[in-house]
Amino acid sequence: MKVTVKRWHAIAQWQWDIGRTDEHGDAEEDVCGICRVPFEGCCPTCKVPGDDCPLIWGECSHVFHMHCLLKWIGTVASKQQCPMDRRPWVTAERKVTTNGS
């Protein structure tokens, strides 16, 4: 017998690749430490998730919704520090495409 697949209409969910390999995926979901919304959701000011509300990686390895982090960095109180570890925020050169608004 030979099975030939002619066409496959599949369903998938996209996920941010935040470098953690939890291949048994359903477990605890990662949320943005600032807004507490899952990364695959969108920050409180956005309505559409994904490329329109991307993530931002710090060199300190912390990840946030880009919009949340930028808002924090924009406050005087932040002193340009990562909200998690209070080290000066340096955006990692990782995959992120920061041309979103």
Next chain:
Amino acid sequence: MSTVYTRRLSKELAEIQTETKPPIGIRLLKADDFETWIFEIEVLGDSLYRGERFGLKFRFDNSYPFSAPAVQFVVDSGMKAPVHPHVYTNGHICASILGDDWSPTLSVMAVCITIQSMLASCKRKELPEGNDTYVRTAPDNPKKTHFVYDDDTSPFPSNRV
């Protein structure tokens, strides 16, 4: 209703009420809206405040969580602020996480726990220096006061500017 800050607060409230119950000694007294929440703080175990209960009041505005909530002890006919070198008799608290060291990744519960441990680790029950002067001139909102922190109530390692 569903603004950015209320969305975040409702998540926190959900966590407080369900998933992760507050640690022993911290009890939610009032959270009827997204403006003012009150917790009861009690220091258990061996401490100067054994048997005392305090009310910790949070006031939020729409800058939360990008700026800290206004946090102070409840001082009214029934409740008093703890006698503590960083707590004024009007309830205001001098703690860095409520000011310079605030981070949006902190939460209401994190503040409660920090304050609880601040009390637990206290060695001497005494009022802050210049308490009377401060209390006479203090603004209603403790956030308007610029405190100088002389003790480490920051949850972060010592990398303050």
Next chain:
Amino acid sequence: MASDALQKQVATKWQDSFNRLNRGYPGISGLMGFSEAWAIAADFLYPRELGDPPKDFNTQKVRSAFDVLIQCRMLPMLLESFVEDMRRRQHLITHDVMEFMAEYEASGDPDAIGRLILRLADWYMAWAPGGELGHTLSSAYIVNFQTHIFSILPPAFAGGFKRLIAATLALSTEPADAAGPSSVQDSKLWTSFELLGLADRYESLIASVCYEHIENHVLETCQGKWDEPMLSTLREWMADKVVPWMLLPYGRGAKTTEEARTMLQGVGSRFDFHVCKTLCDLRTKEIFDIIIDYPESSPALYDLKECLQRVDQRPQLVQALRKLNKRRLLHPGADTKDILTQYVSIIRCLRIIDPPGVLLFKVADPIRRYLRERPDTIRSIVASLVVDAESGDSLVDENEPIQPLQGPQVDDYMDPNWEPEPIDAGPEFRTNKPSDVISTLVSIYDSKDLFIKELQVLLAQRLLAIKDGNYEKERRNIEILKIRFGEAPLQVCEVMLKDMTDSRRIDQHVQSQTTSIMHPTIISRHFWPQLQSSKINMPGQLKDIQESYAREYTTFKPDKKLRWLSHLGSIHLDIELQDRTVTADVPPLEAAFIELFSEKDQWTVDELIARVGPVDRTTALKALLAWVDLGVLKEEEDSSFRLLEQADISGALRPSGSRVIMEDEPAVVSVQQQQAEQMKVFWKFIEGMLTNLGSLPLDRIQTMLKFAPGYDRTVDQLAAFMEAARREGLVTVREGMWKLNR
């Protein structure tokens, strides 16, 4: 031995009488004259047999005879003797009456009664003293004659008389079948009624004949006839057929048409009222089926509206419809879809009858309460909201403009067109300005969030089923729904649509790099309703296809990866066997199983499950049996399945060729399931709340729960939930305060 005085008194009396009769004539000539006059008068008045030849009286002579008697003051005596004569001769009439009544009772023919009455009139005329003899005499005669008549008429007469009247009325209204009895047509009949005093004596009976006639006519012509206006036809019928007849009993003695019209006015209005009432009763009885027949039945509704303006039977209508709804609609056997359809018709129909909506409000209440209890109401409403060209059985009239949902309206007293509420509006009545049907349906529930959720589920099901990438219909649906529900609640649906577009764009890119037979729909997990989770592992080439696609995806979107929902979607494949090729379009699980059969020919169910992952046995068996149906697999006795490289001709012939995928279980978790799931979450909230705060009243729990994300229950729903929790022993309640049971 009478005393002198007595003798003297008698003598005086006698002298008086003599003088009166003799009237001062010489001798006894006066007395003689009196005697003669008496004889003439008595003979004149004597009640004769009808057949007898009339005596030839000289009117002048009779007149003067009566004058003499009046002078002698003997008229009362004469009258007495006349009455006595009538009594003695009464047997003549009695005889006739018996004869006619016997005939009537034998035949039941009202004609006998008619002839009897004509005969009685003849007797009356024959015995009548004649009006010129003075009022006293004639009125005494009428009274006595009628008394006699009524005393001898048997009880059966009333029934016969009624039938006679009915016959005259039938003759007037249906002259077509007027082979009626002759006496009925006799024009003298009604004068006879008058003469004999029957018209007055049986007045109410005559009216009842007319009422019954109207009732029968309305039933005959209008029952079940809803597609044309009947009230105007009935009124024409009244004017043409009944009014001419009414002139007989009610226009008696009218000299001009004008006069007759005035006389008929009161009674005519009574009969018109009766027409309206009868029609109103009939339509009230029929209302449920009239509503089913809407819009064909709208003429009947307009009739009913007009009748109700004349006859105040609104409470009866409300009661009847509520009763009918309860019996025929609001029972477990009725389909929710049917209940909704009928409710929508009720809305439309009652708006015709009563535009302010008071009737609707009263009738709708039980329906709405009932619908609220039904678990699938929202789903049914939502299904009808989403326009589906194929099914076409939408509750919504396509001609109705799409408009935003309307909330309950508050009276605007500044509105110049404001009108007070109708008087029968109850205290809870809310002015229900003609809002559209959808708003009315959605308002069954306090919150429209439930609809939004159900809409999302429905939309998700439909979007995931789309294989050809054409979701324009769904886009249009969402545009329409946005108008109704507003933009914000449909935001997640927008994301769903965007996912569809993005999936296509991504697929185009991936295909341009490495052609793949796979075309996935890639969704944003938090914006789609909960999908049934099941993590099946695709084996063999299927896994390769997934992996290679996922790789290509990550190359295109470096910071993202794909997580397959392997159990969803469908796979189109060819299975080449030794003697045949089977083509099928199957769910992924079926494809996974058949792919495994290319490793070896025989598998047990447990082996297959072990390879594929978490699948329950029933689901697995169902998938395998699908292949058995296609003649590709055969079930062996040891509950294993074997591949049929060569068609099993010994078995029943299987329909070969392609098969359409059966969509039995929706991939998306229904709102109901979600709700049960959610309530568990809310229980944790409540538990936390009660742990922290001790005991709380219900409304306080409700207030606090409102902060819980996604909480949208009403306080009633919460009460029901708490009650259930109490039954399970989780909480206790005392004086309205709920507490954890510890």
